[in-house]
Amino acid sequence: xxxxxxxxxxxxxxVLARAGGAMPSRVVIGxxxxxxxxxxxxxxxxxxxxxxxxxxxxxxxGLIMTEFTSADGVLRAKDQKAKxxxxxxxxxxxxxxxxxxxxxxxxxxxxxxVENLGFDLVDLNLGCPAKKVVKCNGGSGLLRDLPAIGKIFxxxxxxIKIPFTVKFRAGWDDENIICVELAKMAExxxxxxxxxxARTREQGYSGQARWEWIAAVKQAVKIPVIGNGDIRTPAxxxxxxxxxxxxxxxxxxxxxxxxxIFRQIEQYNAWLTSDRAASDTxxxxxxxxxxxxxxSEADRYQMIRTYFAMLIQEELPDAVGKMKQFASWFTHGVxxxxxxxxxxxESKSAPEILARVEQFFEEKLCGADALVREF
Numbered sequence: 001x002x003x004x005x006x007x008x009x010x011x012x013x014x015v016l017a018r019a020g021g022a023m024p025s026r027v028v029i030g031x032x033x034x035x036x037x038x039x040x041x042x043x044x045x046x047x048x049x050x051x052x053x054x055x056x057x058x059x060x061x062g063l064i065m066t067e068f069t070s071a072d073g074v075l076r077a078k079d080q081k082a083k084x085x086x087x088x089x090x091x092x093x094x095x096x097x098x099x100x101x102x103x104x105x106x107x108x109x110x111x112x113x114v115e116n117l118g119f120d121l122v123d124l125n126l127g128c129p130a131k132k133v134v135k136c137n138g139g140s141g142l143l144r145d146l147p148a149i150g151k152i153f154x155x156x157x158x159x160i161k162i163p164f165t166v167k168f169r170a171g172w173d174d175e176n177i178i179c180v181e182l183a184k185m186a187e188x189x190x191x192x193x194x195x196x197x198a199r200t201r202e203q204g205y206s207g208q209a210r211w212e213w214i215a216a217v218k219q220a221v222k223i224p225v226i227g228n229g230d231i232r233t234p235a236x237x238x239x240x241x242x243x244x245x246x247x248x249x250x251x252x253x254x255x256x257x258x259x260x261i262f263r264q265i266e267q268y269n270a271w272l273t274s275d276r277a278a279s280d281t282x283x284x285x286x287x288x289x290x291x292x293x294x295x296s297e298a299d300r301y302q303m304i305r306t307y308f309a310m311l312i313q314e315e316l317p318d319a320v321g322k323m324k325q326f327a328s329w330f331t332h333g334v335x336x337x338x339x340x341x342x343x344x345x346e347s348k349s350a351p352e353i354l355a356r357v358e359q360f361f362e363e364k365l366c367g368a369d370a371l372v373r374e375f
Contacts, residue, residue, distance in 0.1 A: 023241055023269040026062070027224050027248040030163030030192040032094050032120050034062040034248065036269075038237070038262050039195070039226055041252035042068050042098040042125070042167070045325070049088055050310045055255060056092060058303075060262030062248070064095050068125040068139075071101030071110035084316075086117060096121035096165065100128060102137040102148065104155035115160045121192075122160060124152065126168035126182075129201045140201035143172050146182065153189035163192040167228070167250075170213045173202040183217045183225070195226035195250050205253070215244040226250050234261070234268030234292055256329040259303060260295055267292035297334065301361035304330045308357060312350045323353045336364070 026035040040047060040055055042065040052064040066085055073082035088095055097114040099122065101107045111122045126149065128139030135141070142149050157164055166186050171177040183194045196217050198209040209229025218225045227246035231237050237249045254261050271291035295303070307326065311319040327344040331337035343356040 022273045023238055023249070023265060024247055027193075027226075029063075029121065029165060029224055032163055034094060036060065036062045036262075036266055037248035038265060039063045039248055039250040040065060040255060040262070041228060041250045042066060042096075042123070043252055043256075044068060044128075044130075045322075046256055048085070048316070048322075049092070050307070050314050050316065050322075051256075052092055052095070053089060054307050054310060055259060055262065058259055058263055060264070060266040062094075063121075064092060065123060066095070066097045068098045068100050068128060070138075071099045071103070071107045074099070074110040074113055075106060086114065086119075088119075094120040096123045098123040098125050098167070100125035100133065100138040102142060102152075104151045107152050108155040108159035111156045111164070112159045115162050119162065121163045121165060122156065123195075124156065124164075124166040126166055127197050129169070129204050134201070140169050140172070143169060143178060143182075143201060144176070146178060146185065149182065150185055150189065153186060153191060157190045164190070165193045165195065166191055167195040167197065167226075169197050169199055169201055170210070171200050173200050176200075177213070179213050180216050180220045183221050187221045187223050191223065193224040193226060193247075194221065195228055197250075197252075198227070198229040211240055211244050214240070214246055218245045218247075224248065228252065234265045234290075237265045238269065238272060256326060257332055259307075260293065260299075264292040297361070298365060300330070300334060301357075301365065304357050304361075305354065308350070308354045312354065319350045320347075320353065323350060327353075336360070 024037040026033055027037040038061050040052065040061050040063070044067050047065060047067050055061050056064060069082050069085040073079040074086070076082070086097060097119040099107060099110050099114065101110065114122050125139055126142055130139065133139040133141065168179065168182055170179040179196055186194050194217065196214050198211055198213045199207065211227065211229070214225065214227040224247040226248045227240045227244050228250035231240060231249055231251050232254050240246060240249055251261055268291055307330070308323055311322055316322065324345055327341050331340050334340070340356065340360045343360070344353050347353045347356055
């Protein structure tokens with residue numbers, strides 16, 4: 001897959017400051033204030049209630065979203081998976097429920113049920129590229145049928161009072177880029193915000209996001225625009241704002257690998273804003289340490305132990321599988337992490353996995369303490 005766009009995430013802080021690249025302090029979607037203007041993207045198999053609360057507790061994330069949930073499943077009383085996806089706690093507010101489907105009547109009724117459950121917002125998924133979703137004309141499959149999308153917009157908007165938003169891709173492929181047209185239609189139908197993942201369905205998650213598509217959408221509508229795609233560092237978050245003028249940023253795949261990303265963005269933005277006030281030129285040597293907290297091994301240990309303990313407490317049926325899934329992300333960059341991952345993958349139960357994690361980090365941390373004392 002050829003790369004279309006080189007995102008300047010390593011742009012100099014002075015350039016960001018002069019370009020007005022500091023993150024917005026907040027974004028208002030309908031009657032809901034999102035502070036700060038950062039959003040945890042909905043991710044299948046990732047953004048369950050445990051991960052959402054885990055991110056919320058680390059700080060810096062303004063809005064969290066559920067895993068994308070089938071509207072048909074919401075209406076089926078016995079669909080336990082949909083019920084689990086839509087389970088949330090009071091400390092998760094503000095929270096948005098993301099739905100997918102192709103039948104306007106079903107989508108409207110599912111949105112009404114979501115509103116009654118107490119969610120703050122409802123979001124329509126027009127971005128999922130998975131074949132099993134697309135073949136049912138859900139997710140990004142609907143990008144080939146704008147009139148059908150319009151009917152869903154109108155039906156859902158008429159059914160609920162809470163803010164209604166949409167997350168979508170730029171189009172089916174490079175020959176069918178419809179993001180500006182879709183965003184205008186969303187605004188005309190009364191939606192409160194749009195979020196664009198600046199890739200096509202054909203790209204999947206390969207190549208690089210084309211942020212200029214986000215800029216085009218921002219210029220075309222007056223409702224808030226949320227930028228998504230290739231935001232891996234705090235500098236990326238500020239760079240996408242500087243280049244597109246978007247009102248908020250949405251982060252997906254970076255969050256499981258670096259759950260601190262939202263807090264780091266908040267810290268980086270505070271530094272950038274203060275330095276902008278102090279100097280119009282703002283020169284920062286490349287060798288200077290980054291102006292946000294980097295997690296230590298002790299921090300990473302506490303993070304893994306906390307998340308795994310939350311999974312066990314929640315008694316999720318797939319807790320063991322989730323621990324093994326997240327182990328590869330959470331131990332990235334940890335010296336000796338391959339050995340820990342192997343021990344986790346070979347474990348048979350959740351308590352055994354947690355014990356392996358505790359043993360691994362306690363040995364490392366105790367060893368480091370011993371070296372310090374000896375020195």
